[in-house]
Amino acid sequence: MKDRRKREVITWSRFFCCTLFMVISCVLFTGFTFSSFQLFRETFHPVLVSPWRNSAMEAIKEESPISPALEIRETVIFPDQVLIFLKYPSSSPLFTKDDLDCSYFPPNSSQPHLKLPPSWINDDPNPIHQFVRCPIHPRGFATSLSLKSNGRISVPVGPTHRWDSLVYEALIDRDNTTIVFVKGLNLRPERLSESSRYECVYGWDFKRPKFLLTSEAVLSVAQEIVRCKTPLSVLNTQDKSVKVSVRVKGRRGILNSVARPDYLPESDTHVGKKHEMCVCTMVRNQARFLREWVMYHARIGVERWFIYDNNSEDPIDDVIGSLNWSGYKITRHFWPWIKTQEAGFAHCALRARDSCEWVGFIDVDEFLYFRSNLSLRDVLRNQTIGFDQVGELRVGCYNFGPSGLKRPPEQGVTVGYTCRMASPERHKSIVRPEVLNSTLINVVHHFHMSDGFGHVNVDRGVLTINHYKYQVWEVFKEKFYRRVATFVADWQDPQNVGSKDRTPGLGTRPVEPPDWSSRFCEVTDTGIRDWVLRVLANPNTKRLPWQD
Numbered sequence: 001m002k003d004r005r006k007r008e009v010i011t012w013s014r015f016f017c018c019t020l021f022m023v024i025s026c027v028l029f030t031g032f033t034f035s036s037f038q039l040f041r042e043t044f045h046p047v048l049v050s051p052w053r054n055s056a057m058e059a060i061k062e063e064s065p066i067s068p069a070l071e072i073r074e075t076v077i078f079p080d081q082v083l084i085f086l087k088y089p090s091s092s093p094l095f096t097k098d099d100l101d102c103s104y105f106p107p108n109s110s111q112p113h114l115k116l117p118p119s120w121i122n123d124d125p126n127p128i129h130q131f132v133r134c135p136i137h138p139r140g141f142a143t144s145l146s147l148k149s150n151g152r153i154s155v156p157v158g159p160t161h162r163w164d165s166l167v168y169e170a171l172i173d174r175d176n177t178t179i180v181f182v183k184g185l186n187l188r189p190e191r192l193s194e195s196s197r198y199e200c201v202y203g204w205d206f207k208r209p210k211f212l213l214t215s216e217a218v219l220s221v222a223q224e225i226v227r228c229k230t231p232l233s234v235l236n237t238q239d240k241s242v243k244v245s246v247r248v249k250g251r252r253g254i255l256n257s258v259a260r261p262d263y264l265p266e267s268d269t270h271v272g273k274k275h276e277m278c279v280c281t282m283v284r285n286q287a288r289f290l291r292e293w294v295m296y297h298a299r300i301g302v303e304r305w306f307i308y309d310n311n312s313e314d315p316i317d318d319v320i321g322s323l324n325w326s327g328y329k330i331t332r333h334f335w336p337w338i339k340t341q342e343a344g345f346a347h348c349a350l351r352a353r354d355s356c357e358w359v360g361f362i363d364v365d366e367f368l369y370f371r372s373n374l375s376l377r378d379v380l381r382n383q384t385i386g387f388d389q390v391g392e393l394r395v396g397c398y399n400f401g402p403s404g405l406k407r408p409p410e411q412g413v414t415v416g417y418t419c420r421m422a423s424p425e426r427h428k429s430i431v432r433p434e435v436l437n438s439t440l441i442n443v444v445h446h447f448h449m450s451d452g453f454g455h456v457n458v459d460r461g462v463l464t465i466n467h468y469k470y471q472v473w474e475v476f477k478e479k480f481y482r483r484v485a486t487f488v489a490d491w492q493d494p495q496n497v498g499s500k501d502r503t504p505g506l507g508t509r510p511v512e513p514p515d516w517s518s519r520f521c522e523v524t525d526t527g528i529r530d531w532v533l534r535v536l537a538n539p540n541t542k543r544l545p546w547q548d
């Protein structure tokens, strides 16, 4: 069994010998020089033409020619939606919501029974990030896409993966190791796992063991993250379609993967100078809170924002676009993966590492507030000068209540909510990404550090977080609404095409407690409000920057 698998997989060393031999032969006999990448392609690519054509797909293919403008690379099925990764020809313009429909095929049928508008299309020019979100399909159905301009033709369905066991993201770290994010390993939290049980595998189609490359060394495995040595030919290849996956030794097969290793972005600061502080956050439909949160934190010294967007359906694009145009360094990253907050934070910390000295992990309803006259810079500097071994600052949070309000405050949360619980509840972290442990282990915002580094608890008289956790009912109740797919009872009825119905689950409709607006109110705390009105309000109009 073991031997057979060995034979099936071309190990890196054997591959290297082969490559070396062929390079030498080529040079000797033809006088041409090939880069190892060209060889990699020449040896393997011809065999891999159209690896995805399988029978399920054939069943759906229509007789008419397929529109050449668009292909489905692959599909991931989530509990509440379908994520379809696209493959555009390089010359094709990016599609928008107005160009495409999601189409749904019953088993063995070549005719879609239903078409619905996509919930969202990602227009990122990076081909790794081009995908469409469709409402979830009924059991047994296949989801595809069709062009509105050419309604009868649906694109063939690509290979389809379930979300619960999938390699979903990968990054090449600056030491050239591959960091692989995996769902379904079910490892214990906060622990290093035995890395000899795992293998990283590189290739195009993990169902064809012949054309795979196995990494020699797995450096660490913890939680959802596997770190492997990257084979040289993968580092040197220009072929961005190579994917990475993970094999658990002793288990059959290799995990499905949609992850093509992505390089970390170049630092966006000048050489040698980093932003003093950046923030990583994960949002979902919270665009309307972003302006105040970004502008406030910019004023206290935050310089860069990394927004991980978990499937928002609100105008987050517009809000981030307008903040960017006003000069705020803010970017959005897609993070459609569910229950992956720790992995998302690790991913963000890595992306921030080259441009940020410190990274805060706070939500958009959390505001850092300096209770003394010390500035962010003072607090951070104080920790680095003479306290070299500090890798994490822990900041206590105060939870604010609705403060007697019935409607969302016009001037923003910092001005509107002024009554909170007396004692702090948990804390959030500001970490130095340079000294994170290479395993990237983190649990509820606490990262493990490299050996020799630790944390300090920041004095509550100096810095705390105002957490606007219990806002007016209208805002708070959104946390209760369960997302319900666009399908209503009779989804086979073509009348439903275009339906935007959202039925909150029966019995889950939350009812406002009569005393909601006075709950969670133990002490009056107008500190941040007074500061905001004094420092940020326009002296003439009294308006705050986020109200414009």
Ligand SMILES: *[C@@H]1O[C@H](CO)[C@@H](O)[C@H](O)[C@H]1NC(C)=O
Pocket (backbone or CB within 6 Å): 107, 108
């Ligand atoms: C689909 O077709 C295959 C053979 O082509 C058959 O075995 C299978 O039962 C069919 N499935 C359904 C749901 O009709």
Ligand SMILES: *[C@@H]1O[C@H](CO)[C@@H](O)[C@H](O)[C@H]1NC(C)=O
Pocket (backbone or CB within 6 Å): 174, 175, 176, 232, 235, 236
């Ligand atoms: C990473 O790989 C690239 C391409 O092979 C190479 O140029 C670079 O020097 C490597 N960097 C490190 C830190 O090994």
Ligand SMILES: *[C@@H]1O[C@H](CO)[C@@H](O)[C@H](O)[C@H]1NC(C)=O
Pocket (backbone or CB within 6 Å): 321, 324, 325, 327
């Ligand atoms: C952000 O703003 C800059 C100008 O300040 C512009 O060049 C850039 O294209 C903008 N980026 C996005 C994604 O809108």
Ligand SMILES: *[C@@H]1O[C@H](CO)[C@@H](O)[C@H](O)[C@H]1NC(C)=O
Pocket (backbone or CB within 6 Å): 080, 282, 284, 310, 311, 337, 338, 339, 340, 341, 344, 483
């Ligand atoms: C994203 O939102 C979904 C709700 O649809 C939730 O289940 C999931 O845990 C969220 N993901 C993260 C990383 O928070």
Ligand SMILES: *[C@@H]1O[C@H](CO)[C@@H](O)[C@H](O)[C@H]1NC(C)=O
Pocket (backbone or CB within 6 Å): 371, 372, 373
């Ligand atoms: C902060 O500085 C202001 C003037 O700059 C002063 O009025 C105030 O008392 C100071 N607060 C504290 C806590 O030191």
Ligand SMILES: *[C@@H]1O[C@H](CO)[C@@H](O)[C@H](O)[C@H]1NC(C)=O
Pocket (backbone or CB within 6 Å): 374, 378, 379, 382, 383
């Ligand atoms: C710097 O930090 C130390 C330890 O937390 C504290 O004792 C000291 O007062 C701080 N100094 C300033 C200027 O914040």
Ligand SMILES: *[C@@H]1O[C@H](CO)[C@@H](O)[C@H](O)[C@H]1NC(C)=O
Pocket (backbone or CB within 6 Å): 192, 437, 438, 439, 448, 449, 450, 451
């Ligand atoms: C990371 O943490 C592990 C223990 O969890 C430790 O053995 C290892 O040395 C740490 N790595 C670094 C680079 O300090």
